[in-house]
Amino acid sequence: MRYAAQKGTKDILPQDIYRWHKAERTFADVCHSYGYEEIRIPTFEQTDLFQRGVGDTTDVVQKEMYTFDDKGGRSVTLRPEGTAGVCRSFIENGMTSLPSPVRMFYNITAFRYENVQKGRMREFHQFGLEAFGSEGPEIDAEIISLLTVFFEKMGVKHTKLCINSIGCPTCRAQYNAILKDYFRPHMDELCDDCKARFDKNPLRMIDCKVEGCKKYAADAPRLIDYLCEDCNNHFETLKKELENLGIEYTIDPGIVRGLDYYTRTVFEFVSENVGTQGTICGGGRYDGLIESLGGSKVPGIGFAMGAERFLMECEAQEIAFDKPDHVKVYFADLCPEAKPVISKACLDLRKAGIGCERDLTGRSFKAQMKYANKAGIPYLIVIGEDEISNGKVNVKNMADGSSEEILINGITDYFGNK
Numbered sequence: 001m002r003y004a005a006q007k008g009t010k011d012i013l014p015q016d017i018y019r020w021h022k023a024e025r026t027f028a029d030v031c032h033s034y035g036y037e038e039i040r041i042p043t044f045e046q047t048d049l050f051q052r053g054v055g056d057t058t059d060v061v062q063k064e065m066y067t068f069d070d071k072g073g074r075s076v077t078l079r080p081e082g083t084a085g086v087c088r089s090f091i092e093n094g095m096t097s098l099p100s101p102v103r104m105f106y107n108i109t110a111f112r113y114e115n116v117q118k119g120r121m122r123e124f125h126q127f128g129l130e131a132f133g134s135e136g137p138e139i140d141a142e143i144i145s146l147l148t149v150f151f152e153k154m155g156v157k158h159t160k161l162c163i164n165s166i167g168c169p170t171c172r173a174q175y176n177a178i179l180k181d182y183f184r185p186h187m188d189e190l191c192d193d194c195k196a197r198f199d200k201n202p203l204r205m206i207d208c209k210v211e212g213c214k215k216y217a218a219d220a221p222r223l224i225d226y227l228c229e230d231c232n233n234h235f236e237t238l239k240k241e242l243e244n245l246g247i248e249y250t251i252d253p254g255i256v257r258g259l260d261y262y263t264r265t266v267f268e269f270v271s272e273n274v275g276t277q278g279t280i281c282g283g284g285r286y287d288g289l290i291e292s293l294g295g296s297k298v299p300g301i302g303f304a305m306g307a308e309r310f311l312m313e314c315e316a317q318e319i320a321f322d323k324p325d326h327v328k329v330y331f332a333d334l335c336p337e338a339k340p341v342i343s344k345a346c347l348d349l350r351k352a353g354i355g356c357e358r359d360l361t362g363r364s365f366k367a368q369m370k371y372a373n374k375a376g377i378p379y380l381i382v383i384g385e386d387e388i389s390n391g392k393v394n395v396k397n398m399a400d401g402s403s404e405e406i407l408i409n410g411i412t413d414y415f416g417n418k
């Protein structure tokens with residue numbers, strides 16, 4: 001029997017993890033600087049939460065969810081995204097009574113039954129955040145600026161911000177009628193999904209990916225031209241605030257987002273890097289979501305970013321990730337008597353937070369040296385009979401070959417001051 005990772009899943013190996021740590025820590029640091037704290041939500045929820053929260057006309061809910069009955073006969077689903085779970089937690093934990101805005105970020109795995117042929121993962125990672133209790137648009141601009149700071153700190157360039165407003169239920173009801181009048185004469189030529197969307201959620205007909213629908217979608221009336229006065233003011237203020245922050249944007253009336261609960265501000269960061277064009281991150285406002293999940297009327301906004309997609313972008317842009325030296329010093333032993341001296345020295349170093357290694361597999365002295373070299377450990381200390389009787393060792397700097405004699409008792413102090 002030979003086991004293999006499941007289709008659409010992947011190991012992140014120890015030699016690659018530093019890239020993930022760098023992105024995760026940078027994201028957390030930037031979120032903290034904006035007043036966000038991390039939330040950790042469960043991996044699975046009751047299926048109905050996603051049907052309501054993500055929207056049962058979306059591809060995610062209709063085609064891509066990992067849904068199953070547990071042994072108690074309950075229908076549960078592995079989270080296909082983070083927002084619904086965070087909203088459930090917000091309501092369940094009474095966070096409505098906390099001072100607004102309530103700000104939370106997350107770093108999660110999510111699960112979708114994706115087309116693996118297209119390079120998509122079925123278990124993937126997302127960085128994201130949600131902010132509740134502020135109608136914006138200042139917070140909308142602040143969240144967008146948070147992403148620009150994150151990209152800057154990671155060294156990612158060539159990103160383009162696209163924004164749009166998809167209005168509120170008032171202006172959308174009026175617009176939906178206009179949109180239906182537009183699509184009605186072409187119904188026979190549209191795909192089955194669009195035929196279903198026509199009644200349930202006509203806005204989504206605009207981002208249909210089917211070729212035959214695209215040509216009609218391109219010339220469809222634009223919601224942005226039919227915003228009510230409040231929504232229009234909201235969008236104008238957002239634009240002004242982005243200009244105030246020096247953040248360039250493009251208005252893209254084609255961004256409607258695949259999820260039903262979005263209102264007003266929607267945005268995407270897309271890459272204009274040659275070879276990796278496409279959406280890196282998307283988000284928007286969802287003023288109706290908390291209420292539709294059984295909470296009170298609380299506005300919200302958030303975004304999510306695929307971590308795999310983001311790291312692929314970093315790689316394409318040849319961003320340098322420093323690999324940290326977790327192990328600073330290697331101890332090689334020349335005789336059996338050196339082993340207990342080395343294990344005691346290692347314990348002292350580790351208590352002081354200094355990483356070290358010694359032989360644990362009975363290697364010869366020569367093989368120990370070879371191992372230390374190959375592992376790229378920056379300092380080497382050899383201990384044999386002479387070192388034990390003198391109480392002194394040589395610390396060898398592997399980079400320049402220089403060495404320094406110090407007391408065995410002084411090893412921890414020596415590395416502590418480095």
Ligand SMILES: [Zn+2]
Nearest residue numbers: 168171228231
């Ligand atoms: Zn409106």
Ligand SMILES: [Zn+2]
Nearest residue numbers: 191194208213
């Ligand atoms: Zn279609």
